[in-house]
Amino acid sequence: MKKIYIIAIVMIAAAIVLLTTAAEDMSTYANFKDATKSGDRVKIAGQLSKDKEMYYNPQEDPNYFSFYIRDTKGEERKVVLLSEKPQDFELSEQIVLTGQMKGDEFVATDMLMKCPSKYKDEEVYIKEEGE
Numbered sequence: 001m002k003k004i005y006i007i008a009i010v011m012i013a014a015a016i017v018l019l020t021t022a023a024e025d026m027s028t029y030a031n032f033k034d035a036t037k038s039g040d041r042v043k044i045a046g047q048l049s050k051d052k053e054m055y056y057n058p059q060e061d062p063n064y065f066s067f068y069i070r071d072t073k074g075e076e077r078k079v080v081l082l083s084e085k086p087q088d089f090e091l092s093e094q095i096v097l098t099g100q101m102k103g104d105e106f107v108a109t110d111m112l113m114k115c116p117s118k119y120k121d122e123e124v125y126i127k128e129e130g131e
Helices: 003-024 034-040 118-130
Strands: 042-048 065-071 076-081 094-102 105-114
Touching: 034 042, 034 094, 076 094
Parallel strands: 076 105
Antiparallel strands: 042 065, 042 094, 065 076, 094 105
């Protein structure tokens, strides 16, 4: 067998492995109610409930951070993030979590935060000036 055929077979196998791995991360957006029913890995978008308790003790467990969010349907649940607490977490406008429901808690392995724009005040100033 020629070397070029072996290289082509290896490249095709690598492409299949990459596509399979990427497909596993293609979880769908849901709310807490849907996540409870499915039991699958989903993405939940919501807002931080700032009036509820946040717990993070890096000396005890640096990969445990719990807090509460309200999903797009208005349901509020406790979230356990299996990672460290992100910097400026309290300033986030929206949070997207990837994980699954375990009992009454949503256990997240990944989190994406939408933080307020540093240009927000400038936009307001420009709008007021133009009027």
